[in-house]
Amino acid sequence: MKSFCQPITQTGDGITVSQTTEPTKVLFYSHDTFGLGHIRRTLSISDAVSKTLEKASVLVLTGSSAVHSLRIPQGVDYVKLPCVTKMGNGQYKSKFLRLDFEALLKLREELIFSTAATYSPDLVFVDNVPLGMKGEMVKTLRHLRDLRPETRTILTLRDVLDNPERMIADWEASSVYEAIELFYDRVLIYGSPEVFDIVAEYRLPPRVAAKVEYLGYIRHPTHEGASASIRRRFVPDGEKLVLVTVGGGGDGFEIISNYLTGLLSAEPDVPTHSLVVLGPDMSESSRASLQSRYGQNRRSTDRPRITLADCYGDLTDFIEAADVVVSMGGYNTMCEILSLSKQAVIVPRVKPRLEQWIRCRRLAELGLVRVVHPDEMTPQRLIDEVVQSLADQTLRSTGLLTFDGLDQACAIVGADCAMNRS
Numbered sequence: 302m303k304s305f306c307q308p309i310t311q312t313g314d315g316i317t318v319s320q321t322t323e324p325t326k327v328l329f330y331s332h333d334t335f336g337l338g339h340i341r342r343t344l345s346i347s348d349a350v351s352k353t354l355e356k357a358s359v360l361v362l363t364g365s366s367a368v369h370s371l372r373i374p375q376g377v378d379y380v381k382l383p384c385v386t387k388m389g390n391g392q393y394k395s396k397f398l399r400l401d402f403e404a405l406l407k408l409r410e411e412l413i414f415s416t417a418a419t420y421s422p423d424l425v426f427v428d429n430v431p432l433g434m435k436g437e438m439v440k441t442l443r444h445l446r447d448l449r450p451e452t453r454t455i456l457t458l459r460d461v462l463d464n465p466e467r468m469i470a471d472w473e474a475s476s477v478y479e480a481i482e483l484f485y486d487r488v489l490i491y492g493s494p495e496v497f498d499i500v501a502e503y504r505l506p507p508r509v510a511a512k513v514e515y516l517g518y519i520r521h522p523t524h525e526g527a528s529a530s531i532r533r534r535f536v537p538d539g540e541k542l543v544l545v546t547v548g549g550g551g552d553g554f555e556i557i558s559n560y561l562t563g564l565l566s567a568e569p570d571v572p573t574h575s576l577v578v579l580g581p582d583m584s585e586s587s588r589a590s591l592q593s594r595y596g597q598n599r600r601s602t603d604r605p606r607i608t609l610a611d612c613y614g615d616l617t618d619f620i621e622a623a624d625v626v627v628s629m630g631g632y633n634t635m636c637e638i639l640s641l642s643k644q645a646v647i648v649p650r651v652k653p654r655l656e657q658w659i660r661c662r663r664l665a666e667l668g669l670v671r672v673v674h675p676d677e678m679t680p681q682r683l684i685d686e687v688v689q690s691l692a693d694q695t696l697r698s699t700g701l702l703t704f705d706g707l708d709q710a711c712a713i714v715g716a717d718c719a720m721n722r723s
Contacts, residue, residue, distance in 0.1 A: 324358040325718075327351075328412065328422035332434040333365035335387040336549035336582065338631045340365040340681055342491070343428050346457065346520060346710060348374035350426075353711040354718070361486070366433075367581045370612065374655060375565065380416050382409045385434070391471075393434070398677060410437040415582045417441045424714065425454045429462070431477050431485070442484040453717055456485045457710075458499065459632045460492025463654045465502045470502070471699030481509050485715065488512045489518050491632075491706040496663045516710055517703035520640045521633070526616035533610065535622075541573045541691050544623035546616060548631050550580020554587040555682045556648050556678070559609065560627055571688060575607045576619065619643075620688040625690040627683070630657035630672075638670065644690040645670045648678055667701060 327350055331343040340363050351359045351374060352414050361379040366372075368379060383405055384396035395405045417425070418441075432439050445452045448587060461466055472478055481488065490499055493515060500510045535540045537571065545560055547553025548683070557577055577595075579588055591609060598607045602718030613619055620626055620637045638645045647670050649657035658674070665672040671686050 310350055323393070324356045325424065326420060326422045327354070327357055327424045327426070328360045328361070328363045329361040329418060329419060329426045329428070330363065330438060331365070331428045332430050332437075333362045333363050333382075334369075334385050334393060334434060334485050335551060336631065337371075337580070338367055338523050338548065339428055339631050340371065341633050342459070342483075342519065343379070343426075344371060344374060345521060345707060346426065346587045347377050349707040349711050350424075350581065350714055351376040353714055360416070360422075363414060364409070368512075370581055372615070380412070382412055383433055387653070389463075390456065399588045406437060410440060413437060414441045414444065418444060422452055423451065424717075425443065425452060427454065427456050427485075427571075429458055431456055431481050432475060440481070442480075446484055449482050450452065453486050454484055455489060456481060457489045459656075460499075461497045461656045461660045462499075462503075463656050464659060467654075470514055470522070478506055478509055481512070482506070485512060487514065489710060489713065490515045491517070492704055493517060495701050497659065514709075514713070516706040516713075517632070518636045518643075519638065519706040520704035521617040523618050523621045523641075524615060524634040526621040527615070531619055531622035535574050535576055541624040542622060543575045543627060543691075544619050545575060545627045546620075546634065547578070547580055547583075547629050548634065549616040549636075550578075550583030550652065550695060551581055553583060553629065554591070554681075555675075557591060558594075559678055559680045560683045560687070561591070563600065563680030563682075564607075565595070565598065565688075566680065567684050567688070571691075572683065573624075576623070577609050578613060578616065579609060580621075581612050602658070618640070625687055627687060630661040632660070635660060635664065635670075639702060640662070644693065646673065646683065646690055647671065648673050648675055648683075651675055665706075720722065 311346040329343050329347050331339045333339050343361060345357050349362055351357050360379060362382060363379055364382040364384055366384045368381065373379065383398055385393045385405065386396045387393055394402055398405060427438060442454065444463045445454060490513060500513055505513065530540060545557060547556055595607050596609050599605050611720060617637050620643060623642050623643065626638055626643050626645045628645065628647055630647045647661045649672065651658045661670060661672045664670050671690060673682060673686060
């Protein structure tokens, strides 16, 4: 049996792998039906793995419609799956192609299978959905287990998926527990049991629980000098900078509109510059509405007090530059806010899943963020929370949490390589 990993050497910087003639082939699957969270996390992990396994060949399967606008790490390539749109919990439709959903699902399933069968990966990462969207990964996972048993398969999960009652019911109905036991060698959780204990909350059977490892949260790197450059650009006179970000933006209009309405009606005036990132998935009508209502707002000095932008490639740098962040409660954004110890006002999504609400409520109980339920969001409430955050610049302590998830994942990959080599 061919060992899929190159011989490992230990260096002062961590685990590296010496060269061989055959690269380690790594395949990532990211279903990507809504927003940017899954593909951003997948690209971060793929980048780290690519740097850990010298001469690795890293390929990403993604359904993200925005992948072309993101920075693809060096040494990583991707295969684009046809896009779908999430209509509700468990309901999808084709985003662009004029195909009914069943035909589109079959197309995606075959693209996944043919890619995996031809690429013959040594290592497979599946992000957050053990069976793939609507089971589209099952055929591929079964093929790998039956015909390539040496391939290591890893399921990666964020800290919270949904409320336990729904997850337990869904996983029992779809035989997900059995599938994890059968198809996966490891289950890596990018989170902390102090925030949400997946093993206990989702009642994982002992054989599945034995595969679980909590790695801590993910720290997204910032670029040296970028934060200072951003502040010179947007707040050259030393004002406070408020960053408003709503992920992909597909359902972020109300948060942005409420915040900007509150900002412009605030008495007394709030001396800030608000940098608002609309996101690539915001509809053209919503984008145009915000631009016409708020895009030209300026001070008496004729400098803008509001900047509306479609997106920024390295949003982590902007989070580092901000004094306060207003955002939804997606996993990646929360990792960036927490790892940088930023003041934040969070309006978590509560439909179609409660994932963001559960995460942010737990973090608020730890005193790490301010949380506003969407049903309680008003312009006055949002601006009041922001003003209080601007006044309270106490460094948030995240001592209960760790942010070395990527390092831990790479150490595990290295350990698997060493085991296969022996």
